[in-house]
Amino acid sequence: MPQGTKRLLAGAAASLVIAAATTVALPTTSAQAAVTVANPGFETGSAGTATPTGWSTYSAGGQSAASYTEAGGHSGSYRLTHWAAAAYKVETYQYLSGLTNGSYTLTAWVRSSGGQNAAYLALKGCGGAEQRTDLPATPNGGWIRLVTPVAVTNGQCTISINSDANAGNWLNVDDITLTSGSTGVAARGVDVSTLKKSEDKGGTYAYGDGTPADALTVLHAAGANYARLKVWVNPADGYNSKARVLTMAARAKALGMKTLIDFHYSDVWADPGAQTKPSPWASYTAAQLGTAVYNHTYDVLNALKAQGTTADMVQIGNEINGGMLWPEGSTANWTNLASFLTQGAAAAKAVSSSTQVMLHLAKGGDDAGARTFFDNAVSRGVPFDVIGLSYYSYWHGPLNDLQTTLDDMAARYGKKVAVAETAYAFTLANNDSLENNLATTAQLTTGYPATQAGQAAALRDVLNVVEAVPGGKGLGAFYWEPAWTAVPGNGWDPADPASGNAWENQALFDYANRPTAAMSWLNHR
Numbered sequence: 001m002p003q004g005t006k007r008l009l010a011g012a013a014a015s016l017v018i019a020a021a022t023t024v025a026l027p028t029t030s031a032q033a034a035v036t037v038a039n040p041g042f043e044t045g046s047a048g049t050a051t052p053t054g055w056s057t058y059s060a061g062g063q064s065a066a067s068y069t070e071a072g073g074h075s076g077s078y079r080l081t082h083w084a085a086a087a088y089k090v091e092t093y094q095y096l097s098g099l100t101n102g103s104y105t106l107t108a109w110v111r112s113s114g115g116q117n118a119a120y121l122a123l124k125g126c127g128g129a130e131q132r133t134d135l136p137a138t139p140n141g142g143w144i145r146l147v148t149p150v151a152v153t154n155g156q157c158t159i160s161i162n163s164d165a166n167a168g169n170w171l172n173v174d175d176i177t178l179t180s181g182s183t184g185v186a187a188r189g190v191d192v193s194t195l196k197k198s199e200d201k202g203g204t205y206a207y208g209d210g211t212p213a214d215a216l217t218v219l220h221a222a223g224a225n226y227a228r229l230k231v232w233v234n235p236a237d238g239y240n241s242k243a244r245v246l247t248m249a250a251r252a253k254a255l256g257m258k259t260l261i262d263f264h265y266s267d268v269w270a271d272p273g274a275q276t277k278p279s280p281w282a283s284y285t286a287a288q289l290g291t292a293v294y295n296h297t298y299d300v301l302n303a304l305k306a307q308g309t310t311a312d313m314v315q316i317g318n319e320i321n322g323g324m325l326w327p328e329g330s331t332a333n334w335t336n337l338a339s340f341l342t343q344g345a346a347a348a349k350a351v352s353s354s355t356q357v358m359l360h361l362a363k364g365g366d367d368a369g370a371r372t373f374f375d376n377a378v379s380r381g382v383p384f385d386v387i388g389l390s391y392y393s394y395w396h397g398p399l400n401d402l403q404t405t406l407d408d409m410a411a412r413y414g415k416k417v418a419v420a421e422t423a424y425a426f427t428l429a430n431n432d433s434l435e436n437n438l439a440t441t442a443q444l445t446t447g448y449p450a451t452q453a454g455q456a457a458a459l460r461d462v463l464n465v466v467e468a469v470p471g472g473k474g475l476g477a478f479y480w481e482p483a484w485t486a487v488p489g490n491g492w493d494p495a496d497p498a499s500g501n502a503w504e505n506q507a508l509f510d511y512a513n514r515p516t517a518a519m520s521w522l523n524h525r
Helices: 004-008 195-200 215-222 242-254 286-306 334-351 367-379 399-413 452-467 517-523
Strands: 056-058 067-071 078-083 088-097 102-112 118-124 131-134 144-152 156-165 170-180 187-191 226-231 258-263 313-316 356-361 386-390 416-422 474-479
Touching: 067 088, 078 088, 078 156, 102 118, 102 156, 118 144, 131 144, 131 452, 144 156, 144 399, 144 452, 156 170, 187 258, 187 517, 195 215, 195 242, 215 517, 226 242, 226 474, 242 258, 242 286, 258 286, 286 313, 286 334, 313 334, 334 356, 334 367, 356 367, 356 416, 367 386, 367 399, 386 399, 399 416, 399 452, 416 452, 452 474, 452 517
Parallel strands: 187 226, 187 474, 226 258, 258 313, 313 356, 356 386, 386 416, 416 474
Antiparallel strands: 056 088, 067 078, 078 170, 088 156, 102 144, 102 170, 118 131, 118 156
């Protein structure tokens, strides 16, 4: 979990968790024939070429000079750049004809200053609606690989690179390919673990026009297709217990959503800084703890199956960077930890062989750390189907680090990967007495202001990076606690009804309890 919670809440652990689960076949990026794109790396010609060979430039305002090649490509010697000292609008494009109708994917390596009114890749004139992928801000200079899928129905398509920019804004593009096959994001999830408590304490929600509505219904209508629900063993307030999870799972399934059941194996928040054993298990030996993990996991999942809401995915532990059930199950005791993880996975498969097992770390920007953990797990035969990674840009670093980690995990272990937690602020204003986790301008990620537009861009760009994972292994991304608004009595501490909420400014409902602009990205292709 994000460590900032512990800093703000005087050492308390507040896990940040997101819904992710699927048994649906993932879209594939594996195919096949590549379409010939002229000068895809902008290598033909010399630096400063305004119109690279094979490409055309358009600007209604006579600003074509804002598009040019320059030295310093992602590979090779050159790249395409959009930049001007004054505000500009420019398009660099290439028309392709003679295409076989079907699905295609544009892949490009990009960098951007951010700050443009619009900066995007597009596929247009392909027989259907124009398909766009917005360019993320990469102020650290790191390259990001993005994809844009399209269905060609008229034998032709135009690749388009667009800037509507302010003075000094820039973007770079290089190594463009167009191949047959399509991409997509299968899982677009939300963690609604605090929702029932919020409702019981008087929390209300609405559609954008102010019409009162059930929060889960609003989220599902916006595109969320997975609900994530955490399970505590003996919680002080009775929420996130087996009974509560059964109730929430039934609500999600009734909407047609899938579920991820997130086992913390604790009575309270479990995260990288706290993996406290449940009070009934406090004196157990390692062998007894393994049995308890199996029995608890089986009991909850079997009850879900019995009520007709079989879990689609199960998380064995929450943000287990340092292991779980400390000290016996810490990463200093990998033999025990591997046994606990295996017991949990075995219980899940015993209830339902189709239930996917996720292992979840808070290492979205730490490829080396993730490798160390999963190398240890794999060498000890721990079974799992999905690798889940928390990614909060203000804690875990730039998007290119996230892409490196996701790509490497998928390739190294041959598993599906997901951003299992992500969120961002739509405001820095506080709505209760507790300071928020993301509270100051100094904490913000460059390129993403604490506005509804900034929050929307943060979610959009995470989804774009997941979609671009090679081989169709990017499962999806999941927003943590979008309905955890500031409701008295629904604070971070289950043992203290007066505790506050440090998260309301990162929810997907604003302070008027209506959807923020970011919620619409739950319908990402």
